[in-house]
Amino acid sequence: MTLCSKFVKIISDYYKKKKGSRTFLVIEYIISIWFILGICGLLAYGLSLAFWYYLDSPVLEEPELKDWRSQQLLETTGSETPTTPLPTTTTSFKSTTASRQLISTTTSNSKLLPAASCGKRIVGYFMAWENADLRQEQLRKLTHVIYLFATIQVPGVIKLDNEKRFLELKDKAHSLKSDLKVMIGVGGHATSFRLSLILPDDGKRKILIDSIVSSIDEHDLDGVDIFWIWSWMEDKLHYPKFVRELRKALNNLKSSKKRTEDYLISIIVPPKIETIEEGYNINEIVKSVDFLNVLTYDYYFNGDRIGPHSPIYGGTRGNIDETMKYLVCETRQPIKINMAVPFYGTFWRNASLPLQDGSEEIWKEKGEATGPFAVRWRELVPNGWHKSIARFHEKSKTSYIWIPETKPFLTFEDERSLAEKAKYVKDHQLGGILISAIDQDDDQSTLLNVVSSADICSQKEKDYIDYICDK
Numbered sequence: 001m002t003l004c005s006k007f008v009k010i011i012s013d014y015y016k017k018k019k020g021s022r023t024f025l026v027i028e029y030i031i032s033i034w035f036i037l038g039i040c041g042l043l044a045y046g047l048s049l050a051f052w053y054y055l056d057s058p059v060l061e062e063p064e065l066k067d068w069r070s071q072q073l074l075e076t077t078g079s080e081t082p083t084t085p086l087p088t089t090t091t092s093f094k095s096t097t098a099s100r101q102l103i104s105t106t107t108s109n110s111k112l113l114p115a116a117s118c119g120k121r122i123v124g125y126f127m128a129w130e131n132a133d134l135r136q137e138q139l140r141k142l143t144h145v146i147y148l149f150a151t152i153q154v155p156g157v158i159k160l161d162n163e164k165r166f167l168e169l170k171d172k173a174h175s176l177k178s179d180l181k182v183m184i185g186v187g188g189h190a191t192s193f194r195l196s197l198i199l200p201d202d203g204k205r206k207i208l209i210d211s212i213v214s215s216i217d218e219h220d221l222d223g224v225d226i227f228w229i230w231s232w233m234e235d236k237l238h239y240p241k242f243v244r245e246l247r248k249a250l251n252n253l254k255s256s257k258k259r260t261e262d263y264l265i266s267i268i269v270p271p272k273i274e275t276i277e278e279g280y281n282i283n284e285i286v287k288s289v290d291f292l293n294v295l296t297y298d299y300y301f302n303g304d305r306i307g308p309h310s311p312i313y314g315g316t317r318g319n320i321d322e323t324m325k326y327l328v329c330e331t332r333q334p335i336k337i338n339m340a341v342p343f344y345g346t347f348w349r350n351a352s353l354p355l356q357d358g359s360e361e362i363w364k365e366k367g368e369a370t371g372p373f374a375v376r377w378r379e380l381v382p383n384g385w386h387k388s389i390a391r392f393h394e395k396s397k398t399s400y401i402w403i404p405e406t407k408p409f410l411t412f413e414d415e416r417s418l419a420e421k422a423k424y425v426k427d428h429q430l431g432g433i434l435i436s437a438i439d440q441d442d443d444q445s446t447l448l449n450v451v452s453s454a455d456i457c458s459q460k461e462k463d464y465i466d467y468i469c470d471k
Contacts, residue, residue, distance in 0.1 A: 116143050118457035121432030123338055126169055128161035130439040136172050138438050138445060141452035144181040145173060146225045149188035156198050156207035158186055158215060170219060181222040183264060186212060192228040199238035213249045216263060223264025225293065230270050231279035240284035247288040269294045272318055273326045286331045293434045296320045297342045300363050306354040307363030308411045309346045311396035312424055314362040324428060329469035335431045335462050341421055343440040343447050345412030346372045353402050354409060355393045362396050376440040377447055385410060392416055415450050422454035428466045429458055
């Protein structure tokens with residue numbers, strides 16, 4: 001018997017024995033039962049919210065550490081525990097920065113960034129839940145900055161998380177008077193599942209599009225990144241229609257504002273080819289978007305393996321080279337494809353060395369190890385990781401730390417691995433690099449400096465295909 005039904009039985013037995021006016025007792029009994037059912041309903045709703053969070057993330061293994069589940073919750077709520085639903089209405093926030101004029105001439109941003117000189121992109125995610133202060137010198141090293149997140153409410157309106165942090169980003173970005181593009185990421189780990197319910201419905205889809213366009217107009221933004229985890233088979237038909245209609249609505253806004261440049265649309269794309277094939281009609285989507293942000297990390301993750309989270313080559317369960325080859329060969333537009341690099345590391349405790357130099361497999365069975373756990377680049381030293389002892393794995397082109405005595409294994413990006421990724425972008429004429437996220441870097445912008453100063457321009461034609469495609 002459930003707890004709620006036990007309460008109902010207790011109340012029933014109590015009123016059977018209680019003396020007094022029958023009419024009054026019946027009314028009092030009904031009120032008591034409704035009160036209990038209301039409490040039970042709220043409890044069930046809270047449990048359903050927790051269940052949705054559980055579906056979106058792997059299971060916690062060591063609650064005292066910021067593991068991957070905690071990272072997912074941090075990315076959506078700013079807390080390691082689920083919160084109550086956000087209100088369904090949007091709130092208007094006034095910025096202190098006046099509406100800016102777009103600058104079409106060469107500016108300080110393009111002078112500082114080698115990538116900007118040839119139309120390539122250095123895109124940085126900036127997170128609502130991080131605590132690191134935003135510095136203008138970070139923004140000067142980007143071509144695009146995307147604020148995460150504007151969450152999706154019922155029935156389709158969007159609401160910015162941590163409005164104060166968003167306005168700080170927007171004001172500092174606009175005050176640069178540069179070509180830096182400022183965008184918002186719509187969706188996220190907690191609320192993007194609602195897109196599956198919204199997109200098939202013409203009315204709800206229009207509400208969402210109108211809300212996105214209104215937010216871009218109100219805050220004088222340059223575009224939107226659709227951060228959907230993930231589109232599935234039943235969504236495959238509706239996703240292209242959504243981005244087509246969003247493009248049309250933004251073109252209408254452009255005309256009404258007499259804006260000279262198009263508003264930007266980007267979407268995130270998962271790293272696994274199987275997931276892309278199942279849930280994305282990528283050739284239709286790419287017609288309406290300006291670029292694809294491919295989240296090329298966490299390849300190891302299936303719960304039972306340990307290994308590099310962002311390998312360029314190697315392994316039998318996917319890598320960056322395989323993902324990029326697939327997308328370029330499908331779309332024939334390498335210039336629209338950005339490679340993501342994580343500014344956080346992933347580690348396990350009590351791990352045997354997973355990297356296999358003499359094997360095609362670069363991951364190892366998890367065995368007795370615990371993890372994975374996430375650690376920001378800025379937190380490596382405070383958490384006892386000595387970057388000076390890092391090794392470099394030639395096969396996967398990744399950096400790692402493994403200590404035989406205590407057996408922690410950490411896979412992360414450093415100056416050397418980022419240089420390899422920049423070289424890959426240049427060699428294969430990809431569109432640019434996406435940083436996830438700039439506020440996980442240290443105060444010296446160590447990793448951002450490597451990415452922003454990298455020469456990713458090549459002398460090849462814009463749509464040059466540097467892969468041997470099967471079709």
